[in-house]
Amino acid sequence: MDAAIKKQLEITACKVRIGIIEAVYNAKSGHPGGSLSIADLLTYLYSMKLNVDPKNPKMPDRDRVVLSKGHCAPALYSVLALRGFFPYDELKKLRKIGAMLQGHPDMKGTPGVDMSTGSLGQGISAAAGMALAGKLDSAGYKVYAVLGDGEIEEGQVWEAAMFAAHNKLDNLVAIVDNNGLQIDGKITEVCSPMPITDKFDAFGWHVITMDAHDFDDIERAFDESEKINYKPVAIIQTSTKGRHISFMENNVSWHGSAPNDEQYKLAMDELNTRLETLLKEEVL
């Protein structure tokens, strides 16, 4: 990847993380940990990959994103706001009465949200339906479904995995965010879904592994995904829950709780320092 582009992506991803913390802090509830672990992924998709138009969010031939791990809506909202789908200030109204931004994605109320999600395991089925519609219409769009590693404990995910492979939905890419933690603890200790790669492989998917926080590797993975025919693609991304906020990293207690005033300040200081450094490096 071109160094200048990579730097730009890192800057954008940092702004996305700032948006996540702003939103969850103001809401006083929400899911920062898993939002931070997919911030780089969504930044890459919306900056480099997706054919979407913020002025025409329902454009029929657009690429679709289904956030199957819907509780990580703050990451999606932050990316959509920065991409111009709606005003940035909406982030600060997350989860409040009368707000556009619901606790989990609402396709009816939020421009850029392609599917209402939140109940785990359901988004991937809807994504498969969208991909099937694309095949029936010979449309060129792609559908990206983002799943949690805990989420794939849901049986419906594997019904969908079977369906997508059977119907050769090579326009469907499922990204599994393997941060290793779910509400009750480590995924390997709660009810292990491992090995994830072997499972998708056995279900007939083309499987790619990816470092979730390295844009060179993200680019490699998505480039590979585009070369696959007749099979859906599963990208298993190894990520860090709470990425780039030191006290949130790999700490399961940040799955679903908001920072208090002091923690908010600490988190924002870390992110702003990172942003300043990145901007300085960009100038150099």
Added chain:
Amino acid sequence: MDVLIKKATRDSYGEALAELGSVYDDLIVLDADLAAATKTGMFKKAYPERFIDCGIAEANMMGVAAGLAASGKKVFASSFAMFAAGRAFEIVRNSIGYPHINVKIGATHAGISVGEDGASHQCNEDIALMRTIPGMTIINPADDIEAKAAVKAAVDIDGPVYLRFGRLAVPVINNAENYKFETGRGVLLRDGSDITIIATGLMVSEALNAADTLANEGINARVINIHTIKPLDRDIICKAARETGVIVTAEEHSVIGGLGSAIAEAVTECCPCPVIKVGVNDVFGHSGPAADLLKEFGLSSENIAEKARYAVTLK
């Protein structure tokens, strides 16, 4: 005298889908390995490229239906009522109901008339479940004519629709020549002033038979067919409550949460009156021939007439 013709509404469903397939080239039909039983096989035969078998995976099927409909397709998703409304309830609620997506759910083998398969497959809870989903239209047609018309009407409804069909051949009571289906409108089949019998699905013909019996005894029963359980035609129901003072409801469904409950909820708000429910009395069914089961569980004209005789004493 007219010859009594009988037909299962699942056959009507299959035939109507096959007809609609030629009208709408964006109509997609999904099934979960039951095409031969739900009769979507008729559509599959005519339009194989637009028929998707999802296998024995109803949860995924409902989600796929949502994704197809969100991409502009007209989608019918079919299975037995037990699995469409029961197993897949939460997917119907969250992936179809909450975003108010244009998916039509064709649920066959509803009620106790499934027969020999027994309690595991006799779904007497689906209307109750579907009624709780905001924006869900629920249609439970009485016969072949009504079922076909309902399927065609459902295509034009904006939002999710739950269509309920049966396995058992039931009498055709409507006249195809002058039949007109209006979603959300109750149908006055017989006027009367002493009592109102409000029925849905295969219980409508039983209600008409009960009204004949009652007429011979000097009880003048009004009969209303409620094919659309949601949205409910409150006007025709409240008018009946006001004018006849007592209501008997009849449905092939649990007495908890179905037509009887909906009617009772409606009249308590407009004109409180006794509502006596004929339905499955909070028990599971069991195996046996459908006709015998209907009698055993009180889903008969005889039981409706008996309840009506009692109901008029409450006035």
